[in-house]
Amino acid sequence: MKKLAAPLDNAVGLALLATVLIGVATALTFFYAPVDQDGLNQKIFYFHVPIALTAYATFGWGAWKALVHLWKKKPGADLESYVAIHLGTIFGSLTLITGAIWAKLRWGHWWLWGEKELVLFLVIFLFYCTYFMLRYSIEAGPRRANISAVYALFGVVLIPVSFLAIRLAENYIHPIAFNKNGPQMAGSQFGTFLVCLAAMFALAGALYRLELLGKRLDTKLRELRELVLS
Amino acid sequence: MTSTEKYVAAAYLVVFVMILLYVVIIAAKLSRLDREVGELADDVRARRRGEAAGDAAGGAEDDG
Numbered sequence: 001m002k003k004l005a006a007p008l009d010n011a012v013g014l015a016l017l018a019t020v021l022i023g024v025a026t027a028l029t030f031f032y033a034p035v036d037q038d039g040l041n042q043k044i045f046y047f048h049v050p051i052a053l054t055a056y057a058t059f060g061w062g063a064w065k066a067l068v069h070l071w072k073k074k075p076g077a078d079l080e081s082y083v084a085i086h087l088g089t090i091f092g093s094l095t096l097i098t099g100a101i102w103a104k105l106r107w108g109h110w111w112l113w114g115e116k117e118l119v120l121f122l123v124i125f126l127f128y129c130t131y132f133m134l135r136y137s138i139e140a141g142p143r144r145a146n147i148s149a150v151y152a153l154f155g156v157v158l159i160p161v162s163f164l165a166i167r168l169a170e171n172y173i174h175p176i177a178f179n180k181n182g183p184q185m186a187g188s189q190f191g192t193f194l195v196c197l198a199a200m201f202a203l204a205g206a207l208y209r210l211e212l213l214g215k216r217l218d219t220k221l222r223e224l225r226e227l228v229l230s
Numbered sequence: 231m232t233s234t235e236k237y238v239a240a241a242y243l244v245v246f247v248m249i250l251l252y253v254v255i256i257a258a259k260l261s262r263l264d265r266e267v268g269e270l271a272d273d274v275r276a277r278r279r280g281e282a283a284g285d286a287a288g289g290a291e292d293d294g
Contacts, residue, residue, distance in 0.1 A: 039234060040232075040234045040235060040238055041234055041237065041238060043238050044237075044238055044241045047241070047242065047245055048241070051245070090248065090252065093248070094244065094245055094248055097241075097244050097248075098241045098244060098245065101237050101240055101241040101244070102237075102241065104237065105234060105237045105238075203249070207252060210256055211256065214256060214259050214260065214263070217263055218259075218263060221263060221266055221267065221270070224270065225266075225270055228270060228273065228274055228277075229273065
């Protein structure tokens with residue numbers, strides 16, 4: 001019972017933290033952070049960028065767990081990697097949708113194929129979408145876990161490329177909030193951004209724990225059924 | 231409501247709806263697990279009753 005209670009407590013704690021942080025972040029975004037020269041559309045930034053960073057972080061976490069699986073053969077690491085990548089694709093789709101809405105407001109287009117950062121993010125997103133096709137095309141077992149882990153590790157290489165590409169490009173219209181001189185925004189905006197980022201990380205952590213708990217329960221129930229009915 | 235306000239509201243609504251959808255999916259999964267645990271418990275009870283009935287019949291034969 002203790003084994004089940006620990007991740008559940010973790011999920012409950014993280015869910016409570018996420019609820020509080022999302023409430024505070026929304027209040028700060030609309031009532032504290034000033035409206036800059038971009039106008040009201042800049043309010044999308046406070047959720048769009050943290051969601052995108054959370055997508056990168058969950059893909060990175062999935063790759064780390066994949067490495068743990070391949071390197072240390074830790075039981076459960078494959079499932080943890082799968083759940084992290086699943087969450088990454090959810091946050092990735094949110095990034096693409098909120099980004100498209102913001103792009104329509106700022107540039108008058110839903111999507112621009114000439115924008116390297118957008119296209120590279122789409123490549124990363126599609127790469128991880130195909131992870132699920134690959135995973136479910138192989139029968140469950142060690143072979144599936146190993147091949148999925150190798151694939152997850154390949155994908156993570158695209159993340160620094162995505163960050164660097166926009167900074168190396170000369171012509172771009174996608175805004176850069178952070179450069180080598182630090183954050184390109186006022187202190188109150190940066191503070192709000194940090195709270196929003198913490199809220200998204202807490203939300204991702206809570207969803208990760210919750211999904212992992214459901215998957216582990218499912219596996220244990222299947223094992224129990226086999227034991228009882230054998 | 232201005233056009234900008236509509237777009238900002240839409241962006242926030244998308245995030246809210248997606249998270250809500252995720253919660254609904256997790257809730258559906260938990261309901262399925264709950265139902266399966268119930269079915270498993272019923273199976274175990276039925277098996278125990280069968281075993282108990284078998285033992286009782288065996289005991290009656292021994293007495294006879």
